[in-house]
Amino acid sequence: MPRYAMVIDLQRCVGCGACSIACRNENNVQEGVYWSNKITETVGTFPNVRYHYIPTLCNHCGAAPCVRGCPTKAMHKLENGLTMHDPKKCIGCKYCEFNCPYGVIYFNWEKPHKFWRSEEAVIPGATSSPKELVEKVGAQGTPYVNTERTGTSATLRPKGIVEKCTFCDHRLARKQLPYCVEACPANARIFGDISDPKSEVSVLLGKFHPFRLREELGTDPHVFYIRGYNPARYRATKGGV
Amino acid sequence: MSGGKILYPVWLGVLGVALLAGAVAGIYIFVQGHVLFNANDVLIWTLPLAVYIFLALSSSGLTLLSALPLVFGVKKYEPLAKRLVFLAIATLCGGFVAIGLELGTVFNMIYIMLSPNLSSPIWWMGAIYSAELAVLIVKFWKMHTGDFHSGFSRFLGTASFVLALIAPLMIGSVFGLTESRATYFGPVMSIYCLLMAVLSGTALFLLYDMVGGRLSAGAAADAAGRSVQDDFTRILTYTAGIVAAFTVLKTLIESATTIPAFLVYHKFEHLFGAVGNFGTEVIFGLFLPFVLLVIPSVRASARGRMLAAALIFAGSLARHTEILLAGQSHPVGPKAEQFPQYVRYLPSGWELMVLVFALAVMLTLYTLGERYLKLTEAPKA
Numbered sequence: 001m002p003r004y005a006m007v008i009d010l011q012r013c014v015g016c017g018a019c020s021i022a023c024r025n026e027n028n029v030q031e032g033v034y035w036s037n038k039i040t041e042t043v044g045t046f047p048n049v050r051y052h053y054i055p056t057l058c059n060h061c062g063a064a065p066c067v068r069g070c071p072t073k074a075m076h077k078l079e080n081g082l083t084m085h086d087p088k089k090c091i092g093c094k095y096c097e098f099n100c101p102y103g104v105i106y107f108n109w110e111k112p113h114k115f116w117r118s119e120e121a122v123i124p125g126a127t128s129s130p131k132e133l134v135e136k137v138g139a140q141g142t143p144y145v146n147t148e149r150t151g152t153s154a155t156l157r158p159k160g161i162v163e164k165c166t167f168c169d170h171r172l173a174r175k176q177l178p179y180c181v182e183a184c185p186a187n188a189r190i191f192g193d194i195s196d197p198k199s200e201v202s203v204l205l206g207k208f209h210p211f212r213l214r215e216e217l218g219t220d221p222h223v224f225y226i227r228g229y230n231p232a233r234y235r236a237t238k239g240g241v
Numbered sequence: 242m243s244g245g246k247i248l249y250p251v252w253l254g255v256l257g258v259a260l261l262a263g264a265v266a267g268i269y270i271f272v273q274g275h276v277l278f279n280a281n282d283v284l285i286w287t288l289p290l291a292v293y294i295f296l297a298l299s300s301s302g303l304t305l306l307s308a309l310p311l312v313f314g315v316k317k318y319e320p321l322a323k324r325l326v327f328l329a330i331a332t333l334c335g336g337f338v339a340i341g342l343e344l345g346t347v348f349n350m351i352y353i354m355l356s357p358n359l360s361s362p363i364w365w366m367g368a369i370y371s372a373e374l375a376v377l378i379v380k381f382w383k384m385h386t387g388d389f390h391s392g393f394s395r396f397l398g399t400a401s402f403v404l405a406l407i408a409p410l411m412i413g414s415v416f417g418l419t420e421s422r423a424t425y426f427g428p429v430m431s432i433y434c435l436l437m438a439v440l441s442g443t444a445l446f447l448l449y450d451m452v453g454g455r456l457s458a459g460a461a462a463d464a465a466g467r468s469v470q471d472d473f474t475r476i477l478t479y480t481a482g483i484v485a486a487f488t489v490l491k492t493l494i495e496s497a498t499t500i501p502a503f504l505v506y507h508k509f510e511h512l513f514g515a516v517g518n519f520g521t522e523v524i525f526g527l528f529l530p531f532v533l534l535v536i537p538s539v540r541a542s543a544r545g546r547m548l549a550a551a552l553i554f555a556g557s558l559a560r561h562t563e564i565l566l567a568g569q570s571h572p573v574g575p576k577a578e579q580f581p582q583y584v585r586y587l588p589s590g591w592e593l594m595v596l597v598f599a600l601a602v603m604l605t606l607y608t609l610g611e612r613y614l615k616l617t618e619a620p621k622a
């Protein structure tokens with residue numbers, strides 16, 4: 001049984017956000033909810049400032065606090081290391097969201113895809129309303145809904161339950177890479193079986209000194225970050241007093 | 242009884258309106274979802290959960306008090322036992338109303354039974370409080386049918402005592418066991434919840450006894466009633482003192498530590514305002530009533546006690562709300578991209594309706610129980 005993990009090469013990542021857009025399309029993620037997200041930080045004092053960008057997603061933790069705390073086992077681990085959520089079992093207590101140290105779980109506060117439920121024409125007298133468009137294309141929820149998502153997770157998650165990244169388990173089942181990995185134009189996301197020493201992820205983790213988010217908590221995250229993007233140069237110096 | 246005679250129908254009318262409004266609000270919340278709450282993906286749990294914590298802990302406090310006659314055999318309190326158990330049941334029912342409306346979906350509740358997760362503090366909290374409610378109801382039924390002392394009845398008393406002791410620890414561990422939020426102080430939160438259970442439960446009972454006694458000019462006015470009130474006021478004073486010392490210590494540690502999570506926590510905007518590092522609700526809902534209770538003349542006067550108990554009771558809800566909010570006031574990880582650095586909160590009208598509904602259910606049960614269930618019955622000597 002593989003143990004899936006992701007390596008994110010921060011030197012390759014250009015911060016374009018293609019991963020987040022791809023994820024949104026693939027998993028029918030609604031506005032305000034982020035399965036794929038980022039942490040940005042600006043450091044220094046002008047003119048010596050830098051901008052840092054770290055893509056984030058569910059870390060599919062080995063010791064996942066979200067799983068440990070879920071009262072119904074709706075949040076659960078698979079043998080391949082994926083942290084999965086069963087919408088049918090979820091009672092919407094939000095304890096997993098409270099417990100996740102990485103801020104990657106979101107709650108559906110109301111019926112999803114509010115925009116596409118609107119009956120108001122975008123341009124009155126000229127265009128159809130979002131709701132009419134969805135009906136016209138015979139789709140569910142949004143005109144571009146991806147029904148391949150259906151199965152292990154709901155196509156559209158109903159109000160009153162939580163949701164989060166699944167490492168695209170539905171694609172893995174078809175031997176395809178997670179869609180964010182596929183969509184990354186810079187090949188900054190490398191995915192594979194960490195239990196196989198010959199896999200690309202294992203090779204990279206041996207080659208570079210990786211770090212993981214909030215590693216000190218002992219949650220054993222399975223998203224690893226290597227390198228860092230920094231083309232800046234500086235004149236060799238010993239500083240001064 | 243004349244005051245009571247005029248007030249009673251008015252009181253029933255008020256309860257009726259509150260129940261109806263609460264039920265309508267509850268249905269609307271289920272239909273529309275929690276978008277009606279001023280909660281979001283940072284402030285995940287808000288007033289409705291605080292109401293649950295407050296009422297569930299108060300219920301545990303009442304059950305612990307009932308153990309004085311029922312488990313530890315303090316004869317003097319036997320006439321109170323049935324009422325204490327009944328109040329514990331009614332208060333817990335109010336708490337269940339609040340948690341029911343706090344859950345995103347109650348339709349999936351079946352999975353709590355079918356698919357239990359024994360490593361989840363929330364599961365244990367739910368299981369223990371459900372068991373406690375069941376045990377209390379059977380115990381009450383036994384007492385109602387005159388069985389105070391049979392082996393089974395005693396067992397029920399002991400079981401409810403043990404459950405009431407563990408339940409607050411479980412509520413505390415829901416917060417204390419979370420890795421991501423150091424500001425909830427780990428296991429210490431469980432001890433705090435147990436202390437708060439005794440504090441708010443005792444305040445609630447004293448308030449109930451004094452208000453009920455005034456309306457009926459009955460039990461509370463006699464010598465035995467006064468002696469019991471003296472004892473319970475003493476318990477309230479000691480517990481308020483311990484909670485106050487605990488709160489001062491916690492606040493000092495919070496102020497002195499340099500752990501990053503606490504540095505963010507300091508910037509929390511208190512819901513009710515603050516003086517220095519102490520929230521207004523701590524000053525007026527804990528320190529002030531403690532000082533009042535320490536003054537012998539105030540402690541001895543009915544008005545002084547009632548004021549202190551009312552301040553402590555209302556202050557307990559305010560403190561639970563503040564503690565709950567403070568630990569969630571800043572976004573975790575990437576959520577900082579979407580939300581401000583510190584998220585402010587004021588309850589929405591719908592959230593206030595959850596409070597109204599929960600209290601209305603609790604108070605209606607009190608009222609009906611007092612009327613029809615002979616709550617002052619004691620075992621025959």
Ligand code: SF4
Nearest residue numbers: 058059061066083100
């Ligand atoms: S990142 Fe959060 S949601 Fe994902 S497995 Fe870890 S604790 Fe659970």
Ligand code: SF4
Nearest residue numbers: 070090091093094096
């Ligand atoms: S919100 Fe759902 S998945 Fe999360 S802990 Fe509660 S029941 Fe489990």
